[in-house]
Amino acid sequence: MNVQIKNKSVNADTGIPTTIIGTYSGEVLDARITNNNGLDITDEVIHTVLESDDYKQGIENGWFIGFLGHPEDPNCMDFKNGCIVMTDMSIDDNGKVYGEFNLVGTPVGQIVKTFIDAGVKFGISIRGAGDIVDNSVDPETFVFRGYDLVSFPAYPESIPKFTAIAASTNTDDRKKYQSVCKVVRDNISAITSSTAIDVIQSQFAKQSDTYKMLQTQKDKLTASTETTSDIDPEFAKEKIQAMTDLCIRLMESTKTLSQEKDKMMHNHAKETISASRKIRTLKRITSSQMCDIMGQLKSEQSDYTALQKENKRIKTQLSDVKKKNLIYKQRVEASADELQEKQKIIASLKSQMRETVTASTDLETRTSNLDETNRKLRSELRTCKQTLQSFQAAYADIYASALGVNPGSLSITASTTVDDLQKMVNSATSTSNMATADMVEPLYIIDECDDTDDYETNDLVTM
Numbered sequence: 001m002n003v004q005i006k007n008k009s010v011n012a013d014t015g016i017p018t019t020i021i022g023t024y025s026g027e028v029l030d031a032r033i034t035n036n037n038g039l040d041i042t043d044e045v046i047h048t049v050l051e052s053d054d055y056k057q058g059i060e061n062g063w064f065i066g067f068l069g070h071p072e073d074p075n076c077m078d079f080k081n082g083c084i085v086m087t088d089m090s091i092d093d094n095g096k097v098y099g100e101f102n103l104v105g106t107p108v109g110q111i112v113k114t115f116i117d118a119g120v121k122f123g124i125s126i127r128g129a130g131d132i133v134d135n136s137v138d139p140e141t142f143v144f145r146g147y148d149l150v151s152f153p154a155y156p157e158s159i160p161k162f163t164a165i166a167a168s169t170n171t172d173d174r175k176k177y178q179s180v181c182k183v184v185r186d187n188i189s190a191i192t193s194s195t196a197i198d199v200i201q202s203q204f205a206k207q208s209d210t211y212k213m214l215q216t217q218k219d220k221l222t223a224s225t226e227t228t229s230d231i232d233p234e235f236a237k238e239k240i241q242a243m244t245d246l247c248i249r250l251m252e253s254t255k256t257l258s259q260e261k262d263k264m265m266h267n268h269a270k271e272t273i274s275a276s277r278k279i280r281t282l283k284r285i286t287s288s289q290m291c292d293i294m295g296q297l298k299s300e301q302s303d304y305t306a307l308q309k310e311n312k313r314i315k316t317q318l319s320d321v322k323k324k325n326l327i328y329k330q331r332v333e334a335s336a337d338e339l340q341e342k343q344k345i346i347a348s349l350k351s352q353m354r355e356t357v358t359a360s361t362d363l364e365t366r367t368s369n370l371d372e373t374n375r376k377l378r379s380e381l382r383t384c385k386q387t388l389q390s391f392q393a394a395y396a397d398i399y400a401s402a403l404g405v406n407p408g409s410l411s412i413t414a415s416t417t418v419d420d421l422q423k424m425v426n427s428a429t430s431t432s433n434m435a436t437a438d439m440v441e442p443l444y445i446i447d448e449c450d451d452t453d454d455y456e457t458n459d460l461v462t463m
Contacts, residue, residue, distance in 0.1 A: 020102045020165055022164040031091065046097055050089065067149070071127075074145050082106055085101060085102045119275050123150050183253060185213065190246050192243050194222065
């Protein structure tokens with residue numbers, strides 16, 4: 001049952017605020033060794049912190065709030081992630097530092113309790129800020145901000161023990177605890193041994209009402225020790241008997257609780273082993289899956305990188321192809337224009353060739369006709385030459401006879417000109433013996449020549 005005391009919700013059986021799930025206590029730091037982070041936090045640092053007013057004020061007001069895992073900022077005030085509150089810290093002569101903490105019922109605190117129920121034992125690690133000199137924290141500049149729950153703590157022994165308060169997260173354990181509290185409250189007046197009260201007190205938290213009730217009874221017993229000699233023996237006997245009966249009942253209750261505790265521990269151990277196996281299995285499966293996923297991711301990233309490179313290469317190649325295609329297109333268009341022009345030229349040449357062929361055909365026909373005419377003319381020319389030669393020879397004979405010149409004495413050749421012939425005739429005869437010749441027609445002598453010779457005016461001999 002919960003009740004309100006000074007605006008605080010507390011458990012009526014334990015006197016502890018219901019927001020406190022349990023407590024952590026144990027070693028939190030070793031000032032004589034170098035931690036796993038390579039740092040030395042010396043005795044001087046811890047003593048300086050314990051003697052400071054900031055520490056005393058922080059403990060009194062519950063300001064040293066710890067987180068699940070270290071925050072990035074040592075001075076973090078984001079308390080929605082808080083889960084523990086430090087209530088005490090001390091250091092022994094061997095340099096070992098001990099602390100006590102309340103695990104509070106924040107969402108993160110509930111998560112921590114869930115892990116604890118699954119068998120997780122959290123370590124604890126100091127949080128603060130300051131200068132580092134030769135791998136050692138400077139006590140003059142170090143600012144202490146509390147402790148945080150961590151895995152793999154910097155100090156191997158910094159794994160404090162967790163104690164659940166009133167089995168607050170388990171209904172059956174809470175009922176058993178409440179029944180024990182009720183037995184103590186009902187029989188507290190019959191307890192007359194301070195030693196018995198010490199034993200019973202060790203089973204309750206100091207903040208609980210039951211603990212305080214036992215302390216009050218213990219104080220009464222201490223105050224009444226001076227007057228025990230005045231007690232009636234009979235009354236003392238009854239009181240001793242009552243104490244013995246109470247002790248027996250307490251022993252029986254203790255035995256029952258011990259058996260239940262052993263049973264609970266056995267069940268807890270079985271559940272812890274089972275949970276550990278499940279966690280190991282899950283870790284193994286998860287690790288295997290993560291390895292496969294990471295391998296697949298790495299492969300896909302490699303493929304993606306290769307595809308990006310290939311895509312870039314293809315884009316570059318496509319750009320080059322487009323440029324070349326444009327050039328080829330321009331060349332094709334130019335070639336098409338040139339081809340069209342050449343086709344025009346070819347068409348013109350074909351037309352000219354046809355005209356040439358026609359003209360050539362006509363020329364061949366005309367040449368053939370001319371050849372035939374030429375043959376006829378040559379034949380006629382030879383006939384004429386022969387006739388003329390006969391007439392020329394006869395005329396020469398007649399002319400020579402008329403002049404009284406022996407024609408045989410005249411050497412007439414085709415090269416003999418008219419003047420030469422006259423000179424030969426005049427030199428062969430005397431003009432006194434010659435009659436005056438009548439005017440005769442000039443004699444034309446045509447020299448015999450090759451059929452291929454052309455005839456000019458100078459080739460005729462005139463007399």
